[in-house]
Amino acid sequence: MNLFIQNVLINWEKIPEGSYLQRIPALRKADEIAFRQPVTFFAGENGTGKSTLLEAIAVAYGFNPEGGSRNYSFSTYDSHSQLWNALTLGRGVGKSRWGYFLRAESFYNMATKEMEYADISHPSMRLHERSHGESFLAVIQSKLSSCGLYILDEPESALSPQRQLTLLVEMKRAVDSGAQFLVATHSPILLGYPGAEILSFDEGALHLVEYEETESYQVTEMFINNRKYLLNRLFYNGGNEDEL
Numbered sequence: 001m002n003l004f005i006q007n008v009l010i011n012w013e014k015i016p017e018g019s020y021l022q023r024i025p026a027l028r029k030a031d032e033i034a035f036r037q038p039v040t041f042f043a044g045e046n047g048t049g050k051s052t053l054l055e056a057i058a059v060a061y062g063f064n065p066e067g068g069s070r071n072y073s074f075s076t077y078d079s080h081s082q083l084w085n086a087l088t089l090g091r092g093v094g095k096s097r098w099g100y101f102l103r104a105e106s107f108y109n110m111a112t113k114e115m116e117y118a119d120i121s122h123p124s125m126r127l128h129e130r131s132h133g134e135s136f137l138a139v140i141q142s143k144l145s146s147c148g149l150y151i152l153d154e155p156e157s158a159l160s161p162q163r164q165l166t167l168l169v170e171m172k173r174a175v176d177s178g179a180q181f182l183v184a185t186h187s188p189i190l191l192g193y194p195g196a197e198i199l200s201f202d203e204g205a206l207h208l209v210e211y212e213e214t215e216s217y218q219v220t221e222m223f224i225n226n227r228k229y230l231l232n233r234l235f236y237n238g239g240n241e242d243e244l
């Protein structure tokens with residue numbers, strides 16, 4: 001399968017020994033990461049390195065660290081790690097360089113720049129005049145319409161469950177046109193995309209898991225099926241959420 005990014009190599013000799021990156025178990029044990037499907041999800045608990053790796057791939061590919069297309073060039077605060085400098089991307093043969101990096105964390109800054117970059121040929125979507133969710137969805141529906149590489153960092157934080165279903169539809173349309181997606185998410189809705197590979201960052205090492213094996217699915221299913229019991233245990237019996 002000729003994907004935009006076939007694999008990622010990490011040269012740890014380019015990362016200083018004292019760097020916090022050396023202390024992220026799932027990343028430190030990874031030298032090569034292969035992508036075999038048009039949609040790959042990065043799943044795992046907070047702090048396991050999924051967004052760090054996703055951001056590094058985006059920057060190594062040529063995206064602005066705060067989001068946008070490869071034509072965006074701005075910086076409001078340099079918070080991205082230097083992991084990107086240690087990456088070598090195995091690119092697909094004859095693939096275009098179009099794509100988009102969308103992250104909820106810095107979406108406000110990206111929306112501001114979208115207005116500044118607008119012109120007669122590319123009118124502004126006037127994102128600041130919409131709600132956060134509406135503006136986020138507008139970008140998705142506008143930018144995910146063609147063959148390209150799309151990197152999404154926790155898009156569910158801006159989308160209702162219903163709009164997450166809309167995102168799945170937009171992803172399917174783009175994939176049918178030859179697109180590739182790399183998505184970091186906690187959403188059990190998004191993780192359900194048919195045929196996607198799910199790369200878990202939990203348990204201290206990168207490994208592929210099935211949908212039903214993800215914590216996002218298991219915790220959601222447990223809550224829906226045992227809501228009263230779980231809440232009673234958490235609220236009144238001194239329950240620890242890590243022991244559920």
